[in-house]
Amino acid sequence: MGENRKIIMPRLVTSKLLHRQQLHGHGSVSEVSSVVEENLGKRPLNVHKDTFVYRLFTSTWNVGGIAPSDDLDLEDWLDARANTCDIYVLGFQEIVPLNARNVLGPTKSCISAKWNSLIEEALNKKERKEGAELNQESTNSSAVEGSMQGEGFRCIGSKQMVGIFTSVWVRSNLRPFIHHLDVSCIGSGIMGCLGNKGSVSIRFVLHETSFCFVCCHLASGGKEGDVLLRNLDVADIxxxxxxxxxxxxxxxxxxxxxxxxxLLGDLNYRISLEGAETRSLVKAKNWAILLENDQLLFEFSRGRHFEGWQEGLITFSPTYKYRHNSDQYYWCFDGARGEKKRAPAWCDRILWRGKGLKQVQYETCNYRLSDHRPVRAVFHAECDVSEGAQK
Structure with missing residues:
Protein backbone atom coordinates (compact mmCIF):
# COMPACT_ATOMS: atom_id res chain seq x y z
CA MET A 1 0.00 0.00 0.00
CA GLY A 2 1.15 3.56 -0.64
CA GLU A 3 0.94 6.66 1.50
CA ASN A 4 -2.41 8.08 2.53
CA ARG A 5 -2.36 11.82 2.03
CA LYS A 6 -4.70 14.72 2.36
CA ILE A 7 -4.32 18.39 1.54
CA ILE A 8 -5.08 20.44 4.63
CA MET A 9 -6.39 23.40 2.64
CA PRO A 10 -6.63 24.50 -1.01
CA ARG A 11 -3.62 26.24 -2.46
CA LEU A 12 -5.44 29.54 -2.80
CA VAL A 13 -6.33 29.81 0.88
CA THR A 14 -5.04 32.86 2.72
CA SER A 15 -1.93 32.53 4.84
CA LYS A 16 -3.62 33.57 8.08
CA LEU A 17 -6.21 30.80 7.90
CA LEU A 18 -3.50 28.33 7.02
CA HIS A 19 -1.47 29.28 10.07
CA ARG A 20 -4.48 28.89 12.34
CA GLN A 21 -4.87 25.33 11.03
CA GLN A 22 -1.22 24.66 11.77
CA LEU A 23 -1.16 26.15 15.25
CA HIS A 24 -4.28 24.34 16.38
CA GLY A 25 -3.28 21.07 14.74
CA HIS A 26 0.22 20.68 16.15
CA GLY A 27 1.23 19.63 19.63
CA SER A 28 4.10 21.18 21.56
CA VAL A 29 7.26 22.32 19.81
CA SER A 30 9.32 19.59 21.46
CA GLU A 31 6.79 16.97 20.40
CA VAL A 32 6.88 18.11 16.79
CA SER A 33 10.68 18.31 16.83
CA SER A 34 11.03 14.75 18.04
CA VAL A 35 8.74 13.45 15.30
CA VAL A 36 10.57 15.39 12.59
CA GLU A 37 13.97 14.24 13.89
CA GLU A 38 12.85 10.63 13.91
CA ASN A 39 11.28 10.60 10.44
CA LEU A 40 13.35 13.16 8.54
CA GLY A 41 14.24 11.93 5.07
CA LYS A 42 12.16 8.75 5.39
CA ARG A 43 9.00 7.92 3.47
CA PRO A 44 7.43 5.00 5.34
CA LEU A 45 4.48 3.11 3.91
CA ASN A 46 1.00 3.17 5.44
CA VAL A 47 1.55 6.54 7.09
CA HIS A 48 -1.10 9.22 6.83
CA LYS A 49 0.37 12.50 5.64
CA ASP A 50 -0.99 15.99 5.47
CA THR A 51 0.27 18.62 3.06
CA PHE A 52 0.61 22.24 4.11
CA VAL A 53 0.89 24.87 1.38
CA TYR A 54 3.00 27.98 1.99
CA ARG A 55 3.49 31.09 -0.11
CA LEU A 56 7.19 31.52 -0.82
CA PHE A 57 8.54 34.89 -1.99
CA THR A 58 11.94 34.91 -3.73
CA SER A 59 13.79 37.81 -5.30
CA THR A 60 17.18 38.68 -6.75
CA TRP A 61 18.67 42.15 -7.01
CA ASN A 62 22.07 43.34 -8.20
CA VAL A 63 22.38 46.68 -6.41
CA GLY A 64 25.56 47.74 -8.22
CA GLY A 65 27.68 48.43 -5.16
CA ILE A 66 25.35 51.20 -4.01
CA ALA A 67 24.62 51.29 -0.28
CA PRO A 68 20.93 51.79 0.57
CA SER A 69 19.82 55.08 2.04
CA ASP A 70 18.35 55.12 5.54
CA ASP A 71 14.90 55.97 4.17
CA LEU A 72 14.79 53.38 1.36
CA ASP A 73 11.29 51.86 1.50
CA LEU A 74 11.24 48.17 0.48
CA GLU A 75 7.51 47.58 1.00
CA ASP A 76 6.69 47.67 -2.72
CA TRP A 77 9.53 45.30 -3.61
CA LEU A 78 8.49 42.80 -0.93
CA ASP A 79 4.75 43.35 -1.52
CA ALA A 80 4.63 43.63 2.26
CA ARG A 81 1.32 45.49 2.46
CA ALA A 82 -0.52 42.48 1.02
CA ASN A 83 0.94 40.31 3.81
CA THR A 84 0.22 37.07 1.93
CA CYS A 85 3.62 35.34 1.93
CA ASP A 86 5.02 33.08 4.63
CA ILE A 87 8.69 32.79 3.63
CA TYR A 88 10.98 35.39 2.04
CA VAL A 89 14.27 34.47 0.38
CA LEU A 90 16.19 37.52 -0.83
CA GLY A 91 19.38 37.33 -2.86
CA PHE A 92 21.62 40.33 -3.54
CA GLN A 93 24.67 40.81 -5.71
CA GLU A 94 27.23 43.61 -5.46
CA ILE A 95 26.10 44.95 -2.10
CA VAL A 96 29.65 46.34 -2.06
CA PRO A 97 31.72 47.49 -5.06
CA LEU A 98 33.75 44.60 -6.49
CA ASN A 99 37.14 46.28 -6.16
CA ALA A 100 40.36 44.68 -4.93
CA ARG A 101 39.95 46.06 -1.40
CA ASN A 102 36.53 44.44 -0.97
CA VAL A 103 37.40 41.19 -2.74
CA LEU A 104 40.65 40.59 -0.83
CA GLY A 105 39.92 42.45 2.40
CA PRO A 106 37.60 41.78 5.36
CA THR A 107 33.86 41.60 4.82
CA LYS A 108 31.96 44.86 5.33
CA SER A 109 29.15 43.36 7.37
CA CYS A 110 27.69 46.78 8.17
CA ILE A 111 26.18 46.91 4.66
CA SER A 112 24.42 43.56 4.95
CA ALA A 113 23.21 44.55 8.43
CA LYS A 114 21.72 47.71 6.95
CA TRP A 115 19.89 45.73 4.26
CA ASN A 116 18.54 43.36 6.91
CA SER A 117 17.35 46.31 8.99
CA LEU A 118 15.44 47.75 6.01
CA ILE A 119 13.93 44.34 5.21
CA GLU A 120 12.79 43.89 8.81
CA GLU A 121 11.27 47.36 8.82
CA ALA A 122 9.31 46.67 5.63
CA LEU A 123 8.08 43.19 6.61
CA ASN A 124 7.04 44.12 10.14
CA LYS A 125 5.77 47.67 9.62
CA LYS A 126 2.14 46.53 9.52
CA GLU A 127 2.55 44.39 12.64
CA ARG A 128 4.22 47.20 14.58
CA LYS A 129 1.41 49.57 13.61
CA GLU A 130 -1.26 47.09 14.68
CA GLY A 131 0.67 46.40 17.87
CA ALA A 132 0.85 50.11 18.68
CA GLU A 133 -2.90 50.47 18.11
CA LEU A 134 -3.57 47.47 20.33
CA ASN A 135 -1.29 48.91 22.97
CA GLN A 136 -3.32 52.12 23.01
CA GLU A 137 -6.51 50.13 23.52
CA SER A 138 -5.19 47.66 26.07
CA THR A 139 -2.89 47.70 29.08
CA ASN A 140 -2.17 43.99 28.68
CA SER A 141 1.42 44.07 27.35
CA SER A 142 1.56 40.27 27.01
CA ALA A 143 -1.34 40.37 24.56
CA VAL A 144 0.51 42.93 22.40
CA GLU A 145 3.71 40.90 22.53
CA GLY A 146 1.81 37.73 21.62
CA SER A 147 0.23 39.33 18.58
CA MET A 148 3.65 40.42 17.31
CA GLN A 149 5.17 36.98 17.82
CA GLY A 150 2.35 35.31 15.96
CA GLU A 151 2.30 37.29 12.72
CA GLY A 152 5.63 39.12 12.56
CA PHE A 153 8.64 38.01 10.50
CA ARG A 154 12.08 37.10 11.76
CA CYS A 155 15.36 36.41 10.01
CA ILE A 156 16.38 32.78 10.39
CA GLY A 157 19.63 33.09 8.49
CA SER A 158 21.73 35.43 6.36
CA LYS A 159 25.19 35.21 4.86
CA GLN A 160 27.48 37.55 2.94
CA MET A 161 30.40 36.59 0.69
CA VAL A 162 32.01 39.79 -0.66
CA GLY A 163 29.11 41.26 -2.69
CA ILE A 164 26.76 38.25 -2.62
CA PHE A 165 24.26 38.33 0.22
CA THR A 166 21.38 35.96 1.00
CA SER A 167 18.75 36.65 3.68
CA VAL A 168 15.88 34.34 4.69
CA TRP A 169 12.82 35.48 6.68
CA VAL A 170 9.82 33.48 7.96
CA ARG A 171 6.70 34.16 9.97
CA SER A 172 7.47 33.83 13.65
CA ASN A 173 4.96 31.06 14.20
CA LEU A 174 6.65 29.01 11.47
CA ARG A 175 10.11 29.07 13.05
CA PRO A 176 9.62 26.11 15.44
CA PHE A 177 9.03 23.78 12.47
CA ILE A 178 12.28 24.71 10.67
CA HIS A 179 15.28 22.46 11.25
CA HIS A 180 18.81 21.83 10.00
CA LEU A 181 19.62 25.32 8.73
CA ASP A 182 22.99 25.28 6.93
CA VAL A 183 24.98 27.66 4.72
CA SER A 184 27.53 26.96 2.00
CA CYS A 185 29.61 29.51 0.05
CA ILE A 186 31.45 28.88 -3.22
CA GLY A 187 33.85 31.41 -4.71
CA SER A 188 34.32 31.11 -8.48
CA GLY A 189 35.68 34.55 -9.34
CA ILE A 190 39.30 35.67 -9.73
CA MET A 191 41.64 32.65 -9.99
CA GLY A 192 38.53 30.46 -9.91
CA CYS A 193 38.13 30.77 -6.15
CA LEU A 194 37.67 34.36 -4.97
CA GLY A 195 34.28 35.59 -3.90
CA ASN A 196 33.68 38.40 -6.38
CA LYS A 197 31.67 35.76 -8.25
CA GLY A 198 30.13 32.50 -7.00
CA SER A 199 27.23 31.55 -4.76
CA VAL A 200 25.82 31.68 -1.25
CA SER A 201 23.40 28.80 -0.55
CA ILE A 202 21.09 28.39 2.42
CA ARG A 203 19.17 25.18 3.10
CA PHE A 204 16.70 24.09 5.76
CA VAL A 205 14.03 21.50 6.43
CA LEU A 206 10.46 22.70 6.99
CA HIS A 207 8.36 19.96 8.60
CA GLU A 208 9.58 17.02 6.46
CA THR A 209 10.41 18.85 3.23
CA SER A 210 13.94 20.04 2.45
CA PHE A 211 14.55 23.39 0.73
CA CYS A 212 17.71 24.83 -0.82
CA PHE A 213 18.13 28.41 -2.06
CA VAL A 214 21.16 29.28 -4.18
CA CYS A 215 22.04 32.95 -4.76
CA CYS A 216 24.51 33.29 -7.64
CA HIS A 217 26.61 35.88 -9.41
CA LEU A 218 28.04 34.27 -12.52
CA ALA A 219 30.80 35.32 -14.92
CA SER A 220 30.05 38.56 -16.75
CA GLY A 221 30.81 39.65 -20.29
CA GLY A 222 29.13 39.78 -23.66
CA LYS A 223 31.97 38.40 -25.78
CA GLU A 224 31.77 35.14 -27.67
CA GLY A 225 32.78 32.36 -25.31
CA ASP A 226 31.68 34.15 -22.13
CA VAL A 227 28.53 32.02 -22.03
CA LEU A 228 30.78 28.97 -21.58
CA LEU A 229 32.27 30.59 -18.47
CA ARG A 230 28.79 31.04 -17.04
CA ASN A 231 27.96 27.41 -17.78
CA LEU A 232 31.14 26.33 -16.02
CA ASP A 233 30.26 28.51 -13.01
CA VAL A 234 26.88 26.79 -12.71
CA ALA A 235 28.42 23.33 -12.99
CA ASP A 236 31.08 24.27 -10.43
CA ILE A 237 28.54 25.62 -7.94
CA LEU A 263 18.43 29.19 -7.93
CA LEU A 264 18.36 32.95 -8.31
CA GLY A 265 20.75 35.75 -9.06
CA ASP A 266 22.60 37.80 -11.62
CA LEU A 267 23.25 34.87 -13.93
CA ASN A 268 24.62 37.31 -16.52
CA TYR A 269 23.34 35.45 -19.60
CA ARG A 270 23.02 37.85 -22.52
CA ILE A 271 21.28 38.03 -25.91
CA SER A 272 23.19 36.48 -28.82
CA LEU A 273 22.56 39.28 -31.31
CA GLU A 274 24.56 42.26 -32.43
CA GLY A 275 24.19 45.18 -30.04
CA ALA A 276 22.49 47.45 -32.57
CA GLU A 277 19.90 44.78 -33.42
CA THR A 278 19.25 44.07 -29.75
CA ARG A 279 18.69 47.76 -29.04
CA SER A 280 16.31 48.08 -31.98
CA LEU A 281 14.25 45.10 -30.80
CA VAL A 282 14.20 46.41 -27.23
CA LYS A 283 12.99 49.78 -28.47
CA ALA A 284 10.17 47.98 -30.32
CA LYS A 285 9.50 45.80 -27.24
CA ASN A 286 9.81 42.72 -29.43
CA TRP A 287 10.45 40.33 -26.57
CA ALA A 288 9.64 37.22 -28.64
CA ILE A 289 12.62 37.55 -31.01
CA LEU A 290 14.91 38.66 -28.21
CA LEU A 291 13.98 35.63 -26.11
CA GLU A 292 14.60 33.35 -29.07
CA ASN A 293 18.22 34.51 -28.80
CA ASP A 294 18.48 34.52 -25.00
CA GLN A 295 21.57 32.53 -24.00
CA LEU A 296 20.01 30.94 -20.92
CA LEU A 297 16.92 29.76 -22.78
CA PHE A 298 19.24 28.34 -25.44
CA GLU A 299 21.09 26.40 -22.73
CA PHE A 300 17.72 25.11 -21.49
CA SER A 301 16.90 23.83 -24.96
CA ARG A 302 20.23 22.01 -25.18
CA GLY A 303 19.48 20.28 -21.88
CA ARG A 304 23.09 20.01 -20.75
CA HIS A 305 23.65 22.28 -17.76
CA PHE A 306 20.05 22.90 -16.69
CA GLU A 307 18.39 19.51 -17.01
CA GLY A 308 15.45 19.30 -14.59
CA TRP A 309 15.31 23.07 -13.99
CA GLN A 310 12.36 25.30 -14.84
CA GLU A 311 11.80 29.01 -15.37
CA GLY A 312 8.57 30.97 -15.57
CA LEU A 313 7.44 32.78 -18.70
CA ILE A 314 9.31 36.07 -19.13
CA THR A 315 6.85 38.88 -19.88
CA PHE A 316 8.92 41.79 -18.54
CA SER A 317 11.54 44.10 -20.04
CA PRO A 318 15.25 43.20 -19.93
CA THR A 319 16.54 43.83 -16.41
CA TYR A 320 19.95 45.28 -17.40
CA LYS A 321 21.53 47.78 -18.12
CA TYR A 322 19.66 50.87 -16.88
CA ARG A 323 21.00 54.32 -16.16
CA HIS A 324 20.99 55.01 -12.41
CA ASN A 325 17.79 56.62 -11.14
CA SER A 326 16.19 56.30 -14.56
CA ASP A 327 13.80 54.11 -16.54
CA GLN A 328 15.98 54.51 -19.64
CA TYR A 329 18.55 51.96 -20.73
CA TYR A 330 22.15 53.04 -20.53
CA TRP A 331 22.70 53.05 -24.30
CA CYS A 332 20.13 55.83 -24.69
CA PHE A 333 22.56 58.34 -23.15
CA ASP A 334 25.85 59.83 -24.30
CA GLY A 335 28.63 58.40 -22.20
CA ALA A 336 32.32 59.14 -21.82
CA ARG A 337 34.61 58.33 -24.73
CA GLY A 338 35.50 54.65 -24.81
CA GLU A 339 32.77 53.75 -22.32
CA LYS A 340 30.96 50.54 -23.26
CA LYS A 341 27.26 50.88 -24.00
CA ARG A 342 26.17 47.39 -23.08
CA ALA A 343 23.09 46.09 -24.83
CA PRO A 344 20.08 45.23 -22.62
CA ALA A 345 19.66 41.65 -21.41
CA TRP A 346 17.71 39.49 -18.96
CA CYS A 347 20.68 39.00 -16.63
CA ASP A 348 18.60 38.54 -13.46
CA ARG A 349 16.72 35.25 -13.30
CA ILE A 350 14.96 32.82 -10.95
CA LEU A 351 14.99 29.07 -11.69
CA TRP A 352 13.54 26.20 -9.70
CA ARG A 353 13.18 22.44 -9.52
CA GLY A 354 11.41 19.90 -7.30
CA LYS A 355 8.07 18.27 -6.65
CA GLY A 356 5.43 20.35 -4.87
CA LEU A 357 6.82 23.71 -5.99
CA LYS A 358 4.54 25.77 -8.25
CA GLN A 359 5.37 29.25 -9.49
CA VAL A 360 2.41 31.65 -9.47
CA GLN A 361 4.17 34.97 -10.15
CA TYR A 362 7.30 36.06 -12.05
CA GLU A 363 7.98 39.73 -12.65
CA THR A 364 10.30 42.66 -12.26
CA CYS A 365 9.94 45.54 -9.82
CA ASN A 366 10.56 49.19 -10.63
CA TYR A 367 13.31 50.20 -8.20
CA ARG A 368 15.89 52.54 -9.78
CA LEU A 369 18.71 52.17 -7.24
CA SER A 370 21.14 50.43 -9.61
CA ASP A 371 21.64 49.50 -13.26
CA HIS A 372 19.67 46.28 -12.63
CA ARG A 373 15.99 45.87 -11.85
CA PRO A 374 15.04 43.42 -9.08
CA VAL A 375 13.22 40.29 -10.23
CA ARG A 376 10.79 38.46 -7.95
CA ALA A 377 8.85 35.20 -8.04
CA VAL A 378 6.17 33.79 -5.76
CA PHE A 379 5.64 30.05 -5.34
CA HIS A 380 3.16 27.75 -3.68
CA ALA A 381 5.34 25.29 -1.77
CA GLU A 382 3.86 22.02 -0.49
CA CYS A 383 5.31 20.54 2.70
CA ASP A 384 4.71 17.03 4.02
CA VAL A 385 3.71 16.49 7.66
CA SER A 386 3.03 13.03 9.08
CA GLU A 387 -0.22 12.63 10.93
CA GLY A 388 1.65 11.74 14.10
CA ALA A 389 3.29 15.18 14.13
CA GLN A 390 -0.10 16.78 14.77
CA LYS A 391 -1.18 14.77 17.75
Missing part, protein backbone atom coordinates in the same frame (compact mmCIF):
# COMPACT_ATOMS: atom_id res chain seq x y z
CA UNK A 238 26.32 22.54 -8.23
CA UNK A 239 29.33 20.21 -7.87
CA UNK A 240 31.22 21.95 -5.07
CA UNK A 241 28.37 23.12 -2.84
CA UNK A 242 28.12 20.69 0.04
CA UNK A 243 26.08 20.63 3.23
CA UNK A 244 27.27 18.59 6.22
CA UNK A 245 25.10 15.50 6.63
CA UNK A 246 24.67 13.56 9.85
CA UNK A 247 25.18 9.86 10.35
CA UNK A 248 21.80 9.51 12.05
CA UNK A 249 19.87 11.51 9.45
CA UNK A 250 19.21 11.08 5.76
CA UNK A 251 19.79 14.74 5.00
CA UNK A 252 20.65 15.99 1.49
CA UNK A 253 24.29 16.93 1.04
CA UNK A 254 24.17 18.36 -2.50
CA UNK A 255 21.97 21.11 -3.95
CA UNK A 256 19.91 19.01 -6.35
CA UNK A 257 19.24 16.33 -3.73
CA UNK A 258 16.85 18.64 -1.85
CA UNK A 259 13.11 18.29 -2.32
CA UNK A 260 12.65 21.87 -3.56
CA UNK A 261 15.40 24.11 -4.94
CA UNK A 262 15.41 27.72 -6.11
Missing amino acids: LARTWFPGRATQELPEKIIEHDQVV
